Amino acid sequence: MGCLGEGHFNEELENGVSIECGEVGFQEEGNTNTAAIEDAVKVLLVGLGEDINREGIKKTPLRVAKALREGTRGYRQKVKDIVEGALFPEAGLDNRIGQAGGAGGLVIVRDLDLYTYCESCLLPFQVKCHVGYIPSSQRVVGLSKLSRVADVFAKRLQEPQRLANEVCSALHQGIQPAGVAVILQCTHIHFPDIESIFLESNQQGWVKKLVSSGSGVFENKNADVWADFFCLLKFRGIDVEKISLRGSSDQHWCPSLSALSAKVSSKIEPLDPTMITAVSSILNSLGEDSLRKELSGTPSRFVKWLLNFQSIDMDVKLNSSLCGRIDTLNINREINFNDRQIHSELNLPFWSQCEHHILPFHGVVHIGYFLSEGFNPIGKSLLQSIVHFYGFKLQVQERLTRQIAETISPLLGGHVIVVVEASHTCMISRGIEKYGSSTATIAVLGCFSTDFSARAAFLQRVASATSSGGQQFLLEVEMF
Amino acid sequence: MGCLGEGHFNEELENGVSIECGEVGFQEEGNTNTAAIEDAVKVLLVGLGEDINREGIKKTPLRVAKALREGTRGYRQKVKDIVEGALFPEAGLDNRIGQAGGAGGLVIVRDLDLYTYCESCLLPFQVKCHVGYIPSSQRVVGLSKLSRVADVFAKRLQEPQRLANEVCSALHQGIQPAGVAVILQCTHIHFPDIESIFLESNQQGWVKKLVSSGSGVFENKNADVWADFFCLLKFRGIDVEKISLRGSSDQHWCPSLSALSAKVSSKIEPLDPTMITAVSSILNSLGEDSLRKELSGTPSRFVKWLLNFQSIDMDVKLNSSLCGRIDTLNINREINFNDRQIHSELNLPFWSQCEHHILPFHGVVHIGYFLSEGFNPIGKSLLQSIVHFYGFKLQVQERLTRQIAETISPLLGGHVIVVVEASHTCMISRGIEKYGSSTATIAVLGCFSTDFSARAAFLQRVASATSSGGQQFLLEVEMF
Numbered sequence: 001m002g003c004l005g006e007g008h009f010n011e012e013l014e015n016g017v018s019i020e021c022g023e024v025g026f027q028e029e030g031n032t033n034t035a036a037i038e039d040a041v042k043v044l045l046v047g048l049g050e051d052i053n054r055e056g057i058k059k060t061p062l063r064v065a066k067a068l069r070e071g072t073r074g075y076r077q078k079v080k081d082i083v084e085g086a087l088f089p090e091a092g093l094d095n096r097i098g099q100a101g102g103a104g105g106l107v108i109v110r111d112l113d114l115y116t117y118c119e120s121c122l123l124p125f126q127v128k129c130h131v132g133y134i135p136s137s138q139r140v141v142g143l144s145k146l147s148r149v150a151d152v153f154a155k156r157l158q159e160p161q162r163l164a165n166e167v168c169s170a171l172h173q174g175i176q177p178a179g180v181a182v183i184l185q186c187t188h189i190h191f192p193d194i195e196s197i198f199l200e201s202n203q204q205g206w207v208k209k210l211v212s213s214g215s216g217v218f219e220n221k222n223a224d225v226w227a228d229f230f231c232l233l234k235f236r237g238i239d240v241e242k243i244s245l246r247g248s249s250d251q252h253w254c255p256s257l258s259a260l261s262a263k264v265s266s267k268i269e270p271l272d273p274t275m276i277t278a279v280s281s282i283l284n285s286l287g288e289d290s291l292r293k294e295l296s297g298t299p300s301r302f303v304k305w306l307l308n309f310q311s312i313d314m315d316v317k318l319n320s321s322l323c324g325r326i327d328t329l330n331i332n333r334e335i336n337f338n339d340r341q342i343h344s345e346l347n348l349p350f351w352s353q354c355e356h357h358i359l360p361f362h363g364v365v366h367i368g369y370f371l372s373e374g375f376n377p378i379g380k381s382l383l384q385s386i387v388h389f390y391g392f393k394l395q396v397q398e399r400l401t402r403q404i405a406e407t408i409s410p411l412l413g414g415h416v417i418v419v420v421e422a423s424h425t426c427m428i429s430r431g432i433e434k435y436g437s438s439t440a441t442i443a444v445l446g447c448f449s450t451d452f453s454a455r456a457a458f459l460q461r462v463a464s465a466t467s468s469g470g471q472q473f474l475l476e477v478e479m480f
Numbered sequence: 481m482g483c484l485g486e487g488h489f490n491e492e493l494e495n496g497v498s499i500e501c502g503e504v505g506f507q508e509e510g511n512t513n514t515a516a517i518e519d520a521v522k523v524l525l526v527g528l529g530e531d532i533n534r535e536g537i538k539k540t541p542l543r544v545a546k547a548l549r550e551g552t553r554g555y556r557q558k559v560k561d562i563v564e565g566a567l568f569p570e571a572g573l574d575n576r577i578g579q580a581g582g583a584g585g586l587v588i589v590r591d592l593d594l595y596t597y598c599e600s601c602l603l604p605f606q607v608k609c610h611v612g613y614i615p616s617s618q619r620v621v622g623l624s625k626l627s628r629v630a631d632v633f634a635k636r637l638q639e640p641q642r643l644a645n646e647v648c649s650a651l652h653q654g655i656q657p658a659g660v661a662v663i664l665q666c667t668h669i670h671f672p673d674i675e676s677i678f679l680e681s682n683q684q685g686w687v688k689k690l691v692s693s694g695s696g697v698f699e700n701k702n703a704d705v706w707a708d709f710f711c712l713l714k715f716r717g718i719d720v721e722k723i724s725l726r727g728s729s730d731q732h733w734c735p736s737l738s739a740l741s742a743k744v745s746s747k748i749e750p751l752d753p754t755m756i757t758a759v760s761s762i763l764n765s766l767g768e769d770s771l772r773k774e775l776s777g778t779p780s781r782f783v784k785w786l787l788n789f790q791s792i793d794m795d796v797k798l799n800s801s802l803c804g805r806i807d808t809l810n811i812n813r814e815i816n817f818n819d820r821q822i823h824s825e826l827n828l829p830f831w832s833q834c835e836h837h838i839l840p841f842h843g844v845v846h847i848g849y850f851l852s853e854g855f856n857p858i859g860k861s862l863l864q865s866i867v868h869f870y871g872f873k874l875q876v877q878e879r880l881t882r883q884i885a886e887t888i889s890p891l892l893g894g895h896v897i898v899v900v901e902a903s904h905t906c907m908i909s910r911g912i913e914k915y916g917s918s919t920a921t922i923a924v925l926g927c928f929s930t931d932f933s934a935r936a937a938f939l940q941r942v943a944s945a946t947s948s949g950g951q952q953f954l955l956e957v958e959m960f
Contacts, residue, residue: 055569088836089535090878093886093925097894100923101882109907111916140878142836144907147914224932231939232920235901235946356568356622398570398620402581406573414577421715427589427624433913434627436591440712443580445573452704459711466715 030069033285037065040278040285041358047275047303048310050394057355057394064358067426068286071117071124074155075287082149083174086142092135102140104178106228108132110236112147113435115428118188119157119294120254122279122302123360124425126435127154127163128185130238132229133171134178134217141175149174150182157288157295160186160253164213172215179216181229183240186211189360189425190255191351194308194392205349205362209253210243256301275303309353309393342458344368345380346465350387354426355394363422363438365404368458370447372413383408397422397441405443415446417458421466510549513765517545520758520765521838527755527783528790530874537835537874544838547906548766551597551604554635555767562629563654566622572615582620584658586708588612590716592627593915595908598668599637599774600734602759602782603840604905606915607634607643608665610718612709613651614658614697621655629654630662637768637775640666640733644693652695659696661709663720666691669840669905670735671831674788674872685829685842689733690723736781755783789833789873822938824848825860826945830867834906835874843902843918845884848938850927852893863888877902877921885923895926897938901946 041061045052052058092103099105112129131146153166168182188207217225230240252258279299283290290299348365365387371377390403397420405418420441427434448455521541525532532538572583579585592609611626633646648662668687697705710720732738759779763770770779828845845867851857870883877900885898901920908915928935 088876090876091882093882093923097889098885098896098923098925098929100885100898100925101878104929105878105881105924106920106922107878108920110918110920112914113916135878140876143877143904143919144914147907147917224935227932227936228922228939231936231943232899232922234939234943235920236918396568396570396620397623398581398585398587398615401585402571402573405578405580409577416578418580419712424623427627434592434624435915436593437589437627438591438716439587439589439623440715441588442586442708442712443573443578444585445578445580449578449584452707455704456707456711459708459714463711463714 033287034062034065034069036285037068037282038062040282041065043278044275044303044306044358047272047278048306048394056396060356060358063356067357067359068282071115072156072286072288074152077152077155079149079152079170079174082152083141083145083171086145087139087175088142089138090135090140092138099134102135102138104134104136106132106134106225106232107140107143108181108229108232109143109146110233110238112150113433114151114154115433116154116156116158116163118254119159120298120301121256121305122157122298123189123191123305124428125186125188126428127160127187129154129167130183130185130229130233131167131171131181132232133175133180134225135175136178137176139175139177146171157283157286159294160184160209160211161213164211168213168215177216179214179218179225181218181226182213183229183233184211185209185238185243186253188254189362191305191308191360191362194388207253207255208243210240256305271300271303271307275306276300279303306358340370340454342368342454342461343371343377344458344461345383346462348380348384348387350391350400350420350422352391352395352397352400352422353393354424355396357426358394359425361395361397361422361424361426361439363420366419366421366458366462367404367408368417368448368461369408369412370415370454372415375411375413378408378411397424397439401441401443405445409445413446415448416443417445417448417455418443419459419462513767514542514545514549516765517548517762518542520762521545523758524755524783524786524838527752527758528786528874536876540836540838543836547837547839548762551595552636552766552768554632557632557635559629559632559650559654562632563621563625563651566625567619567655568622569618570615570620572618579614582615582618584614584616586612586614586705586712587620587623588661588709588712589623589626590713590718592630593913594630594634595913596634596636596638596643598734599639600778600781601736601785602637602778603669603671603785604908605666605668606908607640607667609634609647610663610665610709610713611647611651611661612712613655613660614705615655616658617656619655619657626651637763637766639774640664640689640691641693644691648693648695657696659694659698659705661698661706662693663709663713664691665689665718665723666733668734669842671785671788671840671842674868687733687735688723690720736785751780751783751787755786756780759783786838820850820934822848822934822941823851823857824938824941825863826942828860828864828867830871830880830900830902832871832875832877832880832902833873834904835876837906838874839905841875841877841902841904841906841919843900846899846901846938846942847884847888848897848928848941849888849892850895850934852895855891855893858888858891877904877919881921881923885925889925893926895928896923897925897928897935898923899939899942 038061041064042052045057045060050057052061090102092101092105093099095103108130109132110130112131114127114129115124116127117123118125129150131150149171150167153163153170164182164184168180171180186209190205190207214221214226217223233240276299279302280290283295283298288295344367346366348367350365351360351362353359354361367383386404386407390400390407401418401420405416409416422439424439427437444455518541521544522532525537525540530537532541570582572581572585573579575583588610589612590610592611594607594609595604596607597603598605609630611630629651630647633643633650644662644664648660651660666689670685670687694701694706697703713720756779759782760770763775763778768775824847826846828847829842830845831840831842833839834841847863866887867884870880870887881898881900885896889896899920899922901918903918907917924935
């Protein structure tokens, strides 16, 4: 066993998660399942028209299979063992005089970052988890175990309310306290459909949902103890009442279930049945039952979403819309800056799909340019279209940045700077789980590659604008 | 191999971290080292006057040993293998027209949360890591690998500048780009000494340091590319120049090296040599050389710090200062609220040590009470002293909350509410790594345990106050 493995092995021993080394065939079964998912991912890539042997995606099936197995490891973990090893005797107050310590007296942990997979569409969604309990029988649980137990259920295919209920009831059973309370702030990415993105001006980026679950003294939603819990959240700036008001709606939680998605998807051609079968087989390999009611439409919804990233058709469309202009250009012509004015379009949203992990990345694009003599500025809507064209395919951020720059440069005379800022789902939903991180890439063409002051002037403009623009966009998940 | 182990085993394969299963004795060596640390921790607990068989701490040596091994796993990881498996060919721009993609064009990842152990005092410190590189030779690296490589060096005993240099040079060697840039915002807890905490009114909670390291085109600190990097950080609200100005000082980074600590410690009795030997043996078991220059004073600094949490003497002190008052009390006497005015002291800082992990937890205490007839309010300084008395020992937060409430209740007539808000180092520096999380506990005595509106009124007052007080305190690490 390697060094990392050893560390986690120890971790596991400590948590009391059952060691299944002894179970013959467990490792083998895991390998078989991983291989099955790998094969299914190859089917999906072929369905997208990709060459599965091209560098960049040739290891993608393996990466995806491992990430999915890791991201659903909760199916193979046992809560009881985690909690049992971490119950500590702790004297409480005499009940006649008050509540504290091991008898009464609320204990909560706020702001646990989790992610989980949406059972309706298979995309990861982010969860801010607040969990608490009221000890009884002079017994408290190690604080980190609240997080570990929540994570066991997060690492499964989920829906917010079920996740809250499962965490709550598992903790109640494990700790046997006076009551358990769970509040989850869930944020699901709303990936606009490529067919609809050009029609709608208001592209909603996120669907948010606040759910709660309570047991014991928290079973009654109007119990005073809930008010205590809410107050302790308020100390951290989390106003549950306000969030609930904002979030309450009869909208579907998962955007793939919404009426609009259904409407748009009804227009597209019938889905490739081999791709749908492939997704069903992935669900089964993860330990799920693909026939479970909530999962019955998941394979086709996932395939529909995936088909947004079929790149071949889009290249044709892009070329037909731009080729007339591109023909008129000469990149190397003499440059004449009349006024050295930097034109810019900032915070153009984009949506893309990481080709290494088949996971979304999304953010904003900032474009700046000097207009060479004889060229006209490009309108915002065309720039936005170009951004979307290159976003909706299997991508890496470095290439997206270059492609946008290369495409607009000849339309403007060659002096272009493009900055792409993104949040990568693969940075949160895989091993490293870096929740707040964000990535930035730059492409510079023409004088922007040599003239530092021009670059600095543009970047400074973005910095001023992003304090209320792009940064807000990127951080929205955290702010709720 | 268990299920968790399996997940990480896969992860490991993917990263290309060398699998050392085949190396005979590796696992065994790990177990031997863990057992050696466990024994050393027992010596330290005995040195603190603890009963190592008491519930709550009897598994602490094992927990500490595993956490330390896990937290220093970087000694047993190889960077080269992580990066090599994740280099992707990516076309760049023709250098004559600009820089982007696989040739030129900055790529950065911002806001990676890491933690590491301070080599001077063995306490964990937190790092916000911003890392970037400029690709060359049409080759980019998987974005998550920047984080993984940084983590390899973070998971060792460190000092900020060395950490930055090691990450920078490892990435440069691994990716062979045009240059690598690393900026670290490091935050070290400043644990006031129990001897000095009552003397100083200004208890500084944190020491902060900003360090950078650059290779290739970033080697010159005045190179224009650094300005690009800084601008991209500014998009996220990180103003490096301002931070540098604030942070620049000739102060020692680790508070244990500062003049004040030295002065205070010179007053205390000679340290127990068996404890110092125990810490040296821990360093060696982690794979370090305890004779390395930077580590030569670490064992005695750690032991000095640990001795703050010797609980026995403090109980005596506390009793002598309070017993006169406690004798005069009768908790069950008739209550008469003249005005039902809630007296409160909010945001009293505390520092404590988690007895499950021998790691700091710290935060603020909010105290509210009704004054029964015949009692006088307690001054802030006495409340603060009580908080410190119960903080400076091996603790759990639930018990700390109860002990504070139980101690002040009889001084005031029995109607007390105590809220403790804390950040637990064990929540970030162990397996779960939940950086933004915080814990809250409540103790309610007398009418606060039955009168919901009294409790709500007090909590509401805290909520109003913490928007600029306690919350700020708790979040300071994240804000820099």
